[in-house]
Amino acid sequence: MDWGRRITGVVLLLLFTIGITNHTVQTLINIPDEFIFFESDWQNDNIVSGIQNKLNIKDKNDVQITENQEKSNASIKVTSMPKKQSKIKTIPDIKLIPGGDSIGVKLQSDGIMIVGFHEIAAEKERISPAKEAGMKVGDRIISINGKKVNQLEDVVQILESSDTSDSLQVKVKRNNEERNINVKIHQGKKGNVIGAYIRNAASGVGTLTFYEPKSGKFGALGHVIADSDTKKPIIVENGTIVRSSVKSIERGANGKPGEKQAVLSSDNDILGKVTKNSSFGVFGQLDTDKLLKKPSNSKPLPIAFAHEVKKGPAEILTVVEGEKIEKFDIEIVQSVPQMHAASKGMVIKVTDDELLEKTGGIIQGMSGSPIIQDGKIIGAVTHVFVNDSTSGYASHIEWMLEEAGIDTFIKERKKAS
Structure with a gap:
């Protein structure tokens, strides 16, 4: 039984x-x-x-x-x-002006970032006072002796006005946690030092993805801007986007990503302010008096959510010469609807013969190029496959909209998902 x-x-x-x-x-x-x-x-x-x-x-x-x-x-x-x-x-529909413009991005970090250490001669050995005190690469210096520091010159001034017998009370932020560290000053060949390499700015070239015509909010790049040495994301204190002109193309190949060689316009030609740098790109507010020059037939387009994206033909908008925005054919190889934000929701492949001839496929500087399918903005180019320069990843547009703060209807729609 x-x-x-x-x-x-x-x-x-x-x-x-x-x-x-x-x-x-x-x-x-x-x-x-x-x-x-x-x-x-x-x-x-x-x-x-x-x-x-x-x-x-x-x-x-x-x-x-x-x-x-x-x-x-x-x-x-x-x-x-x-x-x-x-x-x-x-x-109501969410409609955006598609980008494709080549832009320069200039970021100033919140605080001064430690990007490395160097040793100086002490009495018995060579040491780095900052490293000995417990500082780490990626720490951001917020203040020294109670004084907020924003520029590299602020740190230099404090060091020059201090005595070598002094210790600096340095407040740093590490992984969003503040801590106080006492660092001893040492005399170097060129003045007082603490044995640390510091940086507070980064810049690069990318592509504008979209802007919302009513609010002027924009999104670009499709991926985070990280410090070149620490590989940590830049926490933005101040940032701007400026016009950029593509002068030449370094063609990509399998195992060797290509690159747009571009020149940034002067600081006086600022298009907008960057307020956020995230894994989905840079976001902020365009200057409404300097909105990017668009063709008269450039109209706002509706967006498509991840579940609406189909395998098959699509187009990207990008610049490969000067400031001229052009359309090129691609194929959506795979699209994975996601319940949670992720920057690699689509796999794309360049199929346009002209673009393949000029660039070899997806190249650096193309990140952020908007993807359009069936008259709707569906996402942005984010990464190239190292071993296949014709293919890469793309992000769904809905996640970029949330980062840009254009999420009133998105949150409402997701309640029903």
């Missing part, structure tokens, strides 16, 4: 396991109580196909979706499973 019960239990467990992994059951479980669509989806009668895409339904014959007359509710039936009622809500 015990064996019979055990066998029955095993069979039931197997059936239960098969049931919960069955796509039909999973589809029913994943049906939300509310679907949120843009007004354009409602007007174009795309709600049924939108629900099918959102539920990741492969065989659309398995699911029956019926809208009520007002399109405020949908009855969803998955094969022989019970029907489920879900609400339908429409919200």
Whole structure:
């Protein structure tokens, strides 16, 4: 009798396991109580196909979706499973001006970053006072002797006005935690030193992804700007974007990423301020009096969320000569809808013969180039594959919008995801 019960239990467990992994059951479980669509989806009668895409339904014959007359509710039936009622809500479209412009990015860090150490001759040995005191590469100096430091000159002035018998009370920030460190001053060949290499600025060339015409908020690059030595992200105190002109192209090849050789405009030609540097790029506010010059036919485009992106043809906007923005063909090889922010949600491949001839594929400086599919902005180029210069990663646009602060409707839509 015990064996019979055990066998029955095993069979039931197997059936239960098969049931919960069955796509039909999973589809029913994943049906939300509310679907949120843009007004354009409602007007174009795309709600049924939108629900099918959102539920990741492969065989659309398995699911029956019926809208009520007002399109405020949908009855969803998955094969022989019970029907489920879900609400339908429409919200205004999010429309952005696509970028493609070559821009220069200049960042000044919050505090002075320790990027390395050097040794000086002491009485018996060579030492680095800063390292001996417990400082680490990547620490950001916030203040010295109670005085806030923003520029490298601030540190130099304090050192020059101090006596070699003094110890500096240095406040540093490490992994968002502040700590106080006493560092002894030593006499070097060129004056007082603490044996540390410091930096407070970084710059580079990239591509503007978008800006929101009403607010002037922008997003660019598609990836974080890190210090070249420490590889740690620059925490922005002040930052700007300026015009940039591409003078030449260093063509990429497998195992050797290419690069745009560009010249930044003067500091007087600032296009906007950078307020955030994150894993999805740099974000901030454009100067409305100096908005980038766009063709007269450059109109705001709607965005597409990750579940709307399809494998197949798409386009990128980028500059390969001067300041001229051009369209080039690519292919979406893979797109993975993500519930949590990630900067590598798509795999893309350059298919445009002209771009392949000029650049060899994806090159440095192309990061941030907006990707357009079916008239919608779907994301931005972020990385190139080292072993295949024609292919790389891209980020879905929704995560960049959140970083830019254009997330009013995104948060609302995700509640129903």
